[in-house]
Amino acid sequence: MNLPVAPRALALPAAGSLSMLQSAFATALLAVSLLGCPRHTGPDTTLPLVTTDNRAAEDEVRAAREAADAGRSAEAVERYEAYLARYPDDALRPVAQLGLGRLRLAEGQPSVALPLFEQVARHPDPAVAERGRFYVGVTRHFLGDHAAAVAILEPLRGRTVDPEETTLLLRTLAASALATNDVERAIVTLDALLAEPAPDTDRAEADARLREALSAPLPPEVATRLYETLPHTGVAWPVLARAQMRAAFAAGDLPRVRVLAGALTRAGETLEPDLASMAMRAERTGTADPRVIGALLPLSGRGQEAGQAALRGMALAAGSPPTGPLTANDFQIIHRDIGDDPAAAVAAVDELVTLHRVVAIVGPIGGEAATLAAARAEALGVPMITLSPAGGIEARGRNIFRILPSPLEEVRALLRTTLSASVRRVVVLHAAHGYGHAVRDAVRSEAGALGGEVVGAVEYAPGTTAFGDAMRATAALRPDVVVIGDGASAVTLIAPSLAAVGLISVGPGQTVPNGRRAIRVLLPSLAFDAGLARSTGRYLQGAQAARPFDASGPLSATAEQFRDAFTTRYGQPPSMLAAYAFDAVSMIQGRVEAGSATRESLASALAGLQDSTTAGASQGFSAARGPNHAATIVRLDGASWVRAAP
Known part of the structure; x- marks a missing residue:
């Protein structure tokens, strides 16, 4: 005895969140399956053969x-009830109970139908009992006991013979799964439902609900199981694979994009234009052009001067001609302007890797941009040498390198050449900004291990020009060493202010008048400027500075060669960033020409690279991918900055 599909009784709910749709969807599905009059045109072949000797x-x-x-x-109801009352022991009772129960369900009386189906479910014949359990499960759903409906109906999946009952099973199971927030089961069941013959309106509704379920965020383990188990010929798997492909591309997982694109193509799916573009770009990331290097620099906005200087250093290292085309053997620098927008660095990494197939990237300069770009570069497996001094960025992964010294590394180098048994009391004098705090934290981190004692930190507002209060607080701490965490312009005001409170900067062998205290002034690189020797040199005698690169000297022979070549080509001396950008490209070129022509081999070759020929102070990279050497330490001696004794 078959159960018909009647005309739709409820309008479809408006599209919205999955949770809001569940109740309305369940009602609509079951209304389609159950409302209306059961009909049958022949023997009930879905039951095992049940016979009776009672002809009446x-x-x-x-x-x-x-x-x-x-x-x-x-x-029909009247006749079934009369039969059941008249023949309590007849063999056809389960047929009548099923027929009457389905009629009661169609009338919207599940509580009346349930006892009828439960009696059939207790029948001694297993096949008859299974048929009863099927309708008990459907009725449990009607009564709102969705967990019980799922528990009863799930084992019956694939066991129904009648197409209409198969459709009813899948509809009910999907609706109960949605009602219990079991989205994984709902997706699998709706996908199976769409593989069954059904009217176009029913298929459209099931398809809409399936796509709604797939559009909601799925836990990773659920998405993985669905991808691995759904049939590729169904509706759900191609939708899921497309969504996973877009998510993988957004996350920078281009190997996964390649896998998904291949699977979709093999399944006979035609990729939409955006997916085809992703697939093409993912395919291109697998190989790099070893003679193409990317650059991420601020060539506009507030940082454009620094960006232009770095780009010039790169071009000089690559041997790019000032004018005219490159030759086939030249290294090519593909640069992208990220301006003042750190987020632009991420898209630029994608473009450089997927379209231009760069073997490595140099930059960015800013800390936030470098952090964002490093995460993307690591995900794509492309080596990146950042031009940011932000410490720890190299810990992002095996492909990320930092060539500039961090404040901590500079402070460590300065303290190592200064502290002794008689020079150990350290005060940090710093502005209340990010760099000042970084210097303060670095001193606190390093001084103790090097034999010093941090006796205090004196903070002042950025842009301060009158330092009386800060100087008196500093003098009260009786320092042997004062570390300044600010720019060079602030040092021109701080140096005479220290002397005014009796703190006199001295060099080796120098003494101070009675009543004054000898101190050593230490200047990390941002506090240093060669012009300090002229402007405030009398107050900074013996001061020591961390100097990653300074074109005014003193310089190594290779640094002098770089300075002279840069000045000849561009008509001005190179900046520190120009020198470090030059070094970054030079080291990439050297490793490529030595045989490291893939991104993976290049990253391995750069880690632990010892290079004494760098223009800047880095001398290559440590095994941890930071600079081997932080900075040259120079000391003001009279009117000149000279190399400090190690």
Whole structure:
């Protein structure tokens, strides 16, 4: 005895969140399956053969079924009830109970139908009992006991014979799964439902609900299981694979993009233009052009002067001609302007890797941009040498390198050449900004291990020009060493202010008048400027500075060669960033020409590289991918900055 599909009784709910749709969807599905008059046109082949010797009882059941098939539901109910009352022990009772129960369900009386189906479920014949359990599960859903419906119906998946009952099973199971927030089961079931013959309106509704479920965020383990288990010929798998492909591309997982694109193509799917573009770019990331280097620099906005200087250093290292085309053997620098927008660095990394197939990237300069770009570069497996002094950025992964010294590394180098048994009391004098705090924290981190003692930190507002209060607080701490965490312009005001409170900067062998205290002034690189020797040199005698690179000297022979070549080509001396950008490109070129022509081999070759020929102070990279050497330490001696004794 079959259960019909009647015209739709409820309008579809408006699209919205999955949780809001569940109740309305369940009602609509079951209304489609159950409302209306059961009909049948032949023997009930979905039940095992059940016979009776009582011809009158058989006639009663046949008459009831014929009435139901003809749409005379009230008559069918009356005949089934009369038969059940008249023949309590007849063998056809399960047929009548199922028929009557389905009619009661169609009338919207699940509580009346349930006892009828439960009696069938207790039948000694396993096949008959299974049929009863099927309708118990459907009825449990009607009664709102969705967990019980799922528990009963899930084992029956694939065991129904009648197409209409298969559709009813899948609809009910999907609706109960949605009602219990079991989205994984709902997706699998709706996908199976769409593989069954059904009217176009029913298929459209099931398809809409399936796509709604797939559009909601899925836990990673659920998405993985669905991808691995759903049939590729269904509706759900291609939708899921496309979504995963877009997510993988957004996350920079281009190997995964390649896998998904290949799977979709093999399944006979045609990729949309955006997916085809992703697939092409992912495919291109697998190989790099070893003679193409990317650059991420601020060539506009506030940092454009620094960016232009770095780009000039790179071009000089690559041997790019001032004018005219490159030759086939030249290294090519592909630069992208990220301006003042750190987020632009991420898209630029994608472009350099997927379109231009760069073997490595140099930059960015800013700390935030470098952090964002480093995460993307690591995900794509491309070596990146940042031009940011932000410490720890190299810990992002094996492909990320930092060539500039961090404040901590500079402070460590300065303290190492200064502290002794008689020079150990350290005060940090710093502005209340990020760099000042970085210097303060570095001193606190390093001084103790080097034999010093941090006796205090004196902070002042950025842009301060009158330092009286800060100087008196500093003098009260009786320092042997004062570390300044600010720019060089502030040092021109701080140096005479220290002397005014009796703190006199001295060099080796120098003494101070009675009543004054000898101190050593230490200047990290941002506090240093060669012009300090002229402007405030009398107050900074013996001061020591961390100097990663300064074109005014003193310089190594290779640094002098770089300075002279840069000045000849561009008509001005190079900046520190120009020198370090030059070194970054030079080291990449050297490793490529030595045979490291892939990104992976290049990253391995750069880690631990010892290079004494760098223009800047780095001398290559440590195994941890930071600079081997932080800075040259120079000391003001008279009117000149000279190399300090190690």
